[in-house]
Amino acid sequence: MxxxxxxxxxxxxxxxxxxxxxxxxxxxxxxxxxxxxxxxxxxxxxxxxxxxxxxxxxxxxxxxxxxxxMTTKETSFFRDSHVWEGLRTQVVPELIEKRQATRRLSVLSAAAASGQEAFSLAVLLREHFPQLANWNVRIVASDISREMVARIREATYSALEIARGMPEHLRDTYFKKVEGGYRVIDSVKELVRAQRMNLASPNLFLPKFDLILMRNLLIYFDMTSKRKLLSRIRSSMHPWTSLVLGASETTVNIDHAFEPTQHGSFRCFSLCEENL
Ligand SMILES: C[S@@+](CC[C@H](N)C(=O)[O-])C[C@H]1O[C@@H](n2cnc3c(N)ncnc32)[C@H](O)[C@@H]1O
Incomplete structure (x- = not known):
């Protein structure tokens, strides 16, 4: 030892x-x-x-x-491909239908590390949902770490980071080559707002979001902290909001206000009807 x-x-x-x-x-x-x-x-x-x-x-x-x-900041573009397939084929089309009247879409990428998740989503929206071009779309990419928040604001990734998950054709369309790597182009960057957020802070205020990605954070929490965090996340969900967790994370047997929805191999969580 x-x-x-x-x-x-x-x-x-x-x-x-x-x-x-x-x-x-x-x-x-x-x-x-x-x-x-x-x-x-x-x-x-x-x-x-x-x-x-x-x-x-x-x-x-x-x-x-x-x-x-002290935090683990491991991440990559389009991490866990089935999640992105589920977002593209199920979750985002349903959200677009739901929000047609307001033409607003508000997404939280919580514990976003250096932002690959938020920019993967922004690229996915630009690539597959051109009808969102004149919507008010906002992806809040947040992390406890100021260094990570600064990196999200820079929106610049090394060739190695890009090679981890970003397909070449999307790299060539949505990034421009700069010294030391690739920078996200403005029409994608403008969808993402970086914000420092400690999800454990008792003073945390969260508005409501249409979609919440909070992947690979709960695994580092004990049961009491998981419950506290999920109850806070609950209050920032609309009835139609999906919560996406990491591959080995769940709300099952932790917070009964959530119910899982399975779309093929992709699972997300929404509020049970009696909690709406
Ligand atoms: C393993 S990374 C996950 C990145 C991304 N969500 C993914 O799945 O690829 C975990 C991130 O959670 C952040 N984090 C840890 N504790 C946090 C807290 N209390 N509030 C907000 N972010 C936190 C860390 O700084 C780190 O960037």
């Missing part, structure tokens, strides 16, 4: 309190690499110096950066 760094328990508790995330007993490397990142980016000389400052002011910006550096 690898030896835990001296500040492991302190950081673990901090991350749990502020972001509701569980760092497993065996995940000392997560704390190590998070703190190494803080040293590099914020110019501290030692981990001790960072931790002394954090302990002195647990509400400081540095403390928030430490918490944010």
């Amino acid at each position: 690898s030896e835990k760094p001296p500040y492991f328990e302190y950081v673990r508790k901090l991350v749990k309190e502020q972001a509701h995330l569980e760092i497993g007993e065996q995940s000392a490397h997560v704390v190590d690499s998070g703190l190494a990142h803080i040293l590099r980016v914020h110019g501290y000389n030692s981990v001790k110096e960072v931790m002394d400052s954090v302990k002195e002011d647990p509400a400081s910006t540095l403390t928030m950066h430490v918490v944010e550096s």
